[in-house]
Amino acid sequence: MPQFGAICMVNPDIKIITKIPSAALSPNSRSHWRVKHRASKSVKKATAAGVQIALLIDGKPEGIPWHKVELQATYYHKCKRRRDPDNLIALLKYPIDGLVMGGLLVDDDQITLKPVQRLIDKDNPRLEMTISPLSVAANVEQQQ
Numbered sequence: 001m002p003q004f005g006a007i008c009m010v011n012p013d014i015k016i017i018t019k020i021p022s023a024a025l026s027p028n029s030r031s032h033w034r035v036k037h038r039a040s041k042s043v044k045k046a047t048a049a050g051v052q053i054a055l056l057i058d059g060k061p062e063g064i065p066w067h068k069v070e071l072q073a074t075y076y077h078k079c080k081r082r083r084d085p086d087n088l089i090a091l092l093k094y095p096i097d098g099l100v101m102g103g104l105l106v107d108d109d110q111i112t113l114k115p116v117q118r119l120i121d122k123d124n125p126r127l128e129m130t131i132s133p134l135s136v137a138a139n140v141e142q143q144q
Contacts, residue, residue: 012061013132014054014104018047020075020127021091028087040094047098055103065106068134071096072114076121076128088116095129104131 022039024031031039055064073092077083092113099105112134 012063013130014061016047016050016054016095016099016129016131018043018050018095018127018129020077020125021094025091025094026087027090040097043094044098044101047095048102051099051102051104063133065103066131066133067106068110068112069105070112070114070132070134072117072130072132074117074119074128074130076119076124076126078120078122078125080120083118085116085118088118089113092116092129095127099129099131 021043023029024035024039025043029036071092073088075083075088096105096108096111100108105111
């Protein structure tokens with residue numbers, strides 16, 4: 001069973017496993033601004049901490065921080081209830097901000113999002129993000 005915050009590096013891809021962001025962060029949520037702020041801060045910090053720990057333990061792959069990447073998000077939900085894919089994409093804002101805070105990405109404006117996958121895992125609901133550099137050589141050149 002994957003652990004939250006676990007990061008698997010498969011050259012040159014990186015997979016980050018985290019909790020599904022709070023429903024308070026959904027675009028359709030009517031939560032108080034303070035609740036949203038706390039939830040967003042928590043998701044960003046947790047993602048950033050996971051990235052930093054993984055880069056220290058596993059070493060930095062070439063070209064990090066990356067400039068241009070492709071992101072595949074897979075949501076594993078407890079039940080088969082219908083979810084709007086647009087809202088799931090919007091929920092990615094906070095984990096992506098955490099990737100920038102953690103030093104994996106330079107900025108979040110050069111991310112190509114693949115269609116979101118939705119699967120069922122009753123025992124371990126989670127969000128898995130696979131980040132692939134579009135071109136390792138281009139990322140290294142932009143750093144120099």
